[in-house]
Amino acid sequence: MHSLINLWHDSGLYQMEVGQLAMIIVGCLLLFLAIHPKFQFEPLLLLPIAVGTIFVNIPGAGFYAAPVIDAHGHVESPAGLLYYIYHAGIETGLFPLLIFMGVGAMTDFGPLLANPKTLLLGAAAQFGIFGTLFGAAALTDAGIMDFTMQQAAAIGIIGGADGPTSIFIASKLAPELLGAIAVAAYSYMALVPMIQPPIMKALTTKEERKIQMSQLREVSKAEKIIFPISLLVLVALLLPSAAPLLGMFCFGNLMKESGVVDRLSDTAQNALINVVTIFLGLGVGSKMSADKFLNADTLFILVLGMLAFCVGTAAGVLMAKAMNKMSKTPINPLIGSAGVSAVPMAARVSNKVGLDANPQNFLLMHAMGPNVAGVIGSAVAAGVMISFFG
Amino acid sequence: MHSLINLWHDSGLYQMEVGQLAMIIVGCLLLFLAIHPKFQFEPLLLLPIAVGTIFVNIPGAGFYAAPVIDAHGHVESPAGLLYYIYHAGIETGLFPLLIFMGVGAMTDFGPLLANPKTLLLGAAAQFGIFGTLFGAAALTDAGIMDFTMQQAAAIGIIGGADGPTSIFIASKLAPELLGAIAVAAYSYMALVPMIQPPIMKALTTKEERKIQMSQLREVSKAEKIIFPISLLVLVALLLPSAAPLLGMFCFGNLMKESGVVDRLSDTAQNALINVVTIFLGLGVGSKMSADKFLNADTLFILVLGMLAFCVGTAAGVLMAKAMNKMSKTPINPLIGSAGVSAVPMAARVSNKVGLDANPQNFLLMHAMGPNVAGVIGSAVAAGVMISFFG
Amino acid sequence: MHSLINLWHDSGLYQMEVGQLAMIIVGCLLLFLAIHPKFQFEPLLLLPIAVGTIFVNIPGAGFYAAPVIDAHGHVESPAGLLYYIYHAGIETGLFPLLIFMGVGAMTDFGPLLANPKTLLLGAAAQFGIFGTLFGAAALTDAGIMDFTMQQAAAIGIIGGADGPTSIFIASKLAPELLGAIAVAAYSYMALVPMIQPPIMKALTTKEERKIQMSQLREVSKAEKIIFPISLLVLVALLLPSAAPLLGMFCFGNLMKESGVVDRLSDTAQNALINVVTIFLGLGVGSKMSADKFLNADTLFILVLGMLAFCVGTAAGVLMAKAMNKMSKTPINPLIGSAGVSAVPMAARVSNKVGLDANPQNFLLMHAMGPNVAGVIGSAVAAGVMISFFG
Amino acid sequence: MSETSLVAQGLELMIFGMGVVFVFLTMLVFVTGFMSKLVNKFAPEPQPVPAPARAAAPQGVDPQLLKVLSAAVKEHRARQK
Amino acid sequence: MSETSLVAQGLELMIFGMGVVFVFLTMLVFVTGFMSKLVNKFAPEPQPVPAPARAAAPQGVDPQLLKVLSAAVKEHRARQK
């Protein structure tokens, strides 16, 4: 029958290209990494990304179909779900900015305010970003890889160890690499407990790892309220291109710390960020089509991203070592690695490696300072890139 | 005074056409059916639909006014609330898909996995859809009604007993009938406890109704996680046109069962589905204008929709009878009626009719299998229609 | 280096105009008024407005940049965050309407239903709106100010003491004044406890202030359900131009009072209104640019807005005095001031001034009637304006 | 509209607007009163619903509470001995 | 499609649609059964997870707690006597 033939021609079995099949398997693999108790790699993002990956590679399902508009502006056939999500939330930058607001509303700057010097560790760890960017540019010049300067920058930002920043920058500078970059960023953030410790141990002596730090002072409510405003004003004066990311971050934090809009802060931390996370993940997945993901670039991105994490970690630790030598109060070099961000995983890693060296050594709160400084640092780096290429 | 005359000309009393007045009364009637303790017909949808019905029929209120854009693309006057809601969420299919995600996150496939054969009951009950579709086509050929093939299909889908599927298909195939179809679908879902029992009793013997079923086995967490993935892959391979509906359903269910993204699952089941439900209802109501609702078509839709429910119920029960005869383990034919979906109302009806025949006969969990199978079945039927007409 | 010069040219310090700097300081001042324990002026709105003010005045941050679309309709560079928020939610009127729905779902019409005469107090207090409108028109004719009729109306609506109504009307009639109008409206609503008491005391005798009112009767659930429907139908018949605002208000209230859609009502009162509040505030802030805010108009708006509050308060009190003289049951004139809306602040002020005169005099519930009547009254006034200018 | 002075327009809108507001709300007074009478005549409420359970326990049993509770029970048992 | 009568089209879509629905769900029966077998062979659940806390207190003040509470109160009173 005619309609039976149509159906067969519509079916996935008939239409499926090998690349799509491979990407559906990649999607299932990501699901496995997100869900299996042994991995659970940042499931909040990786699960929706994986589902989006499967969706966009189903031939004929039209998840990323463009809308058909007739001459009068009427919709003949609507676009696919992922098309709307990508164009409304990722191309516009809205989703990463809303995530940043929510993360701001969950962030406690207390440890950072008690020891503002640790901001410098958050600065140093950004060498992961720029070193990798330089590496990608150099390897392209050497003919080994083939990236543009914009692509190199978008890959470097993986080293910021901050998912929304990576997505924000990649969607602006290199949307064709967005899928691979986001997957690399979130996967390596989940792998921080495996990536960082060897580097931290290689760069520090046992004596250094045993260093106990003096207890952090209490930070007043007023300081916590004024800090995000100061940061926002500083961004406005010095680096406006970083203002969207850091502005929303400060806004979220101000909602939390001011204590006068608890219901807004609550919603920013829960319902709103959850909804946006679902859509952000699906939208990122929509960029995981076979032609964009199954190529040498993805492999290079995975390698360079890993490198970025390692370099950032090393730079943070070395900076902390240097600061320990110059500072009057002792600074355990292990907290330097937390400067890459990956909040709060990296701070926990610092704490754990510290405890291994000295069971009395609780570094968690000390590492939270550089940890949130790393978020600021990579947002500043993002601002530099936007200004450079804008 | 001039402005007084203007005001009078702007007033509802001056502008109101009889059709609009009638539709406002219809809206109030729907409110009554949604709210009154004796009815409470699916109030979550019917109440917003009713309010949307009133809104769109207020002359001069502009709830469905199109926007006025000048030659430079600037908005001279914005559109009405319902215009935005309809075009953003219903025309695009976004709202039904998000509802499906939320419903997926609330669904427990356990009973189905414990007894997968009951999927066939969910298949049989879809005869309500296709039988009604055939009926509408035949009656049109006979000159009694006047529907296109697309309209006949959209009417048939009422028999799927699944609100979002009905809205999704109607908005694609016959948006002009959307209001009547949605109202019929939700009303009959609410009337399941009155529609189904007589049919169930007429088609079964007392002995059959007394059949006790063996207790369902425990289903492991791994099975529950892998099932939505399997279903998604099967849809991808066989029937991609059903992938949007079933994909979002599986996504929601996976968020729930994986247990690794509880905060997303929570939001999908609560804040997000609630927001979308409000808007979906208002948007459906926007199609309840006098010219689209007050005509013979609506009457035929109500009749055919009722027929679809009856036929689906009967087909499910007969299938269950047949399976009982062929199966080694006993199958109570009463669980067949739950195959129409209308979760969980239809399963409760199976249970109640079973208890009437045998006070020891608890069919609820056994009927939940065909009940959720019915959701899958009608989404598959929807996919067939999209493929047929697409 | 070249890029260093670029960065310097991109920096806020280089680009900042004096007006922008002044507006950032205004933003910080608004933050202070929103957050400091001595003020806490309507922080739910004022805090996001303040942040939006800072955002939009950061030179080069592009928060309000228009999108760049190429000839094929592809997005070359996306718009800024505040651009999307303003055009999607404020220009369209969606955000104020959703806020109204949420406020409706939080409103208890019980006290009003127990004593429907108090609706007239809500009517009288709207003289603040129209008196101010007339004042602005007269002062423009006298050459002192320079407003159009539309602007005069938008300024008058501040006297409605209802934030979303003010924003809804200002965005339609005078978007260029939106920032100043919204800030004035929310600030004076917060200042109600300081603005109203002197006027209330000046217009009443001590004896009048001591009047105790008879306890309100119990209102049945059915009345509470039917009231919003009646109001909606009355609006439909008499003043359709007020239907969007009052319709959404009634819809929200009906969701609450019907008791059959508690999950929707909950979401309307919490997640949804909170999300919209964040965006509404930011969007209003986007209109706080130096050229629109730093001029004589803003000063006049602040003066006229204050006048509107005072006139509305006085009109309410005088109406209550008159009603007390004509009514059989005693009416304390102090409840008249609550007719301006500013729910529930104005009702609390009535209660407090009453307690000052007579420690046994609890007016809170009696003042809640005129208080919610004031919301209806200003929405009706808004409808008149839309009809007049539409 | 272009002919008349702003002050005249303002006066018109003021009188007209206050008029509509009063007419509308006065009608609402009557409609509400009429509605209430009808309701109380044809559907008098049997009894004011108390619904205490729902008011007392709005959302979530928090672990803190359970801790407090179990501590109280333990203490109770200890004293009982 | 324009040639055939509506009733013929309806018949075709009916047969065709029911066919696809049955084929799809039948395949799902097999896939599900196969999947369950695989899972129970290679990843048998160590023990049926009871997870009573989560199941019992999904939202709201759960009845379980109220039961515990009232039981405690009863016990308390009983011992008091």
Add this chain to the structure above:
Amino acid sequence: MSETSLVAQGLELMIFGMGVVFVFLTMLVFVTGFMSKLVNKFAPEPQPVPAPARAAAPQGVDPQLLKVLSAAVKEHRARQK
């Protein structure tokens, strides 16, 4: 930009970027320190706010319940005497 090699551009962006990051965060160190000093000078916190009620009961333990509970405890103690 088209003239210079990618590696030169990369080097420039690296040096330039790290420079900006360090300058910005160093300034933030000073601004933060200065701000903290000002705050602690002009608005020293009277006492570290304990805010135990809020911290302990972030959401959903309602005062009603606590009242009931403490009443129960009181009653219990009274009877115990």
